[in-house]
Amino acid sequence: TVSYVDTASPSAVQQATADWCICTIPLPILSQLPLDVSGPMKNAIDSLPYAASVKVGLQFKRRFWEEDEAIYGGISYTDLPIRNIGYPNYGFNRGGRGVLLGAYLYEGANSFEFTAMTPAERVASAVEFGAKIHPQYKSEFENGVAVAWHRVPFTLGCAGEWTEAGRAQHYRNLCQSDGRIALAGEHASQLPAWQEGAILSALDAITRLHERVVKT
Ligand SMILES: Cc1cc2nc3c(=O)[nH]c(=O)nc-3n(C[C@H](O)[C@H](O)[C@H](O)COP(=O)(O)OP(=O)(O)OC[C@H]3O[C@@H](n4cnc5c(N)ncnc54)[C@H](O)[C@@H]3O)c2cc1C
CATH class of the missing domain: 3.50.50.60 (FAD/NAD(P)-binding domain)
Incomplete structure (x- = not known):
């Protein structure tokens, strides 16, 4: 029962x-x-x-990675705390706003540091670090969302x-x-x-x- x-x-x-x-x-x-x-x-x-994992989604005024840098989909692997930047594999050259995976952390100290932040702090940090790869971040950023899986009440962690x-x-x-x-x-x-x-x-x-x- x-x-x-x-x-x-x-x-x-x-x-x-x-x-x-x-x-x-x-x-x-x-x-x-x-x-x-x-x-x-x-x-x-x-x-x-359970392992720590954090993802940050970032919305920008335009798809500058396509317009300025001819990046169409794929991932930038960095040695920054944000680890990866993921570019959308759809809607190429569509005008208007665009969304990036601005950080994807798993395991390691940085995952725990980002987990300890508020969602707004995670987004701000992802913008700060991401701007080292794409200087356009600072002028094009609009909004963001962040999830840390140790804080998700339905799993309390990423995976065993x-x-x-x-x-x-x-x-x-x-x-x-x-x-x-x-x-x-x-x-x-x-x-x-x-x-x-x-x-x-x-x-x-x-x-x-x-x-x-x-x-x-
Ligand atoms: C950030 C991230 C990225 C991932 N990327 C990939 C990927 O690219 N490819 C891949 O194959 N896998 C990926 N995974 C792993 C994949 O999502 C998991 O392995 C898979 O979802 C696990 O399935 P599950 O059924 O074991 O658990 P879950 O899918 O977590 O299901 C557990 C369920 O239990 C429910 N539950 C919790 N508490 C209670 C309760 N008290 N009473 C009743 N129900 C409850 C939850 O709501 C949930 O629906 C990723 C996971 C994460 C977190």
Whole structure:
């Protein structure tokens, strides 16, 4: 039996009862929920840190990277804290405003620094660093938006950050069916931080469950 609050009608706690539960809630959230699993699985759930990641979108008055520099799509890889600038692969030479991926940080100290900033500070910082690559930033910038995945309440992190030691100690316990509960998601796969890992782990959980149901 699972107790839950539907965000569409948040006043009531509801319950759902089923024979099996496949749970895909990210571990930083699941570790904070009351859960009826064994000690080894609980330890595994509690042990996996999640990587930091930050993206900043920047809106400019014009697509200066195309008009001035003949950049049509692609990515500039920099050694600045913003790491990457991503250019849109669509709407080439369209007049008017344009939007860039002005920063894409993952792992490392800079990701945590940007996570600690307010969204407005992240945007301002992305403009400041990006102007070293494209001086037009200063005069063409209009608006921005920033997401830091450790601050997103639905994941509390970008993806599971496994180490070899962590996998050796906890991976099997995390990925075994525990009573009537099995976990799935990128964190329960050998390909963390990829959609493929999430899908493979779902197939694995379903296969294990099917084998067990057929046997009983
Ligand atoms: C910045 C970034 C870039 C990425 N780029 C790529 C890429 O280019 N290619 C790629 O393949 N993958 C990429 N990924 C990874 C990919 O997005 C994930 O691996 C994949 O979405 C994980 O799927 P999942 O089902 O495990 O988790 P999620 O997609 O995170 O699903 C978990 C779900 O649980 C829900 N949930 C949370 N708390 C609760 C709760 N208490 N009750 C009920 N539901 C809850 C959430 O709302 C969410 O819908 C990227 C991820 C990030 C963060």
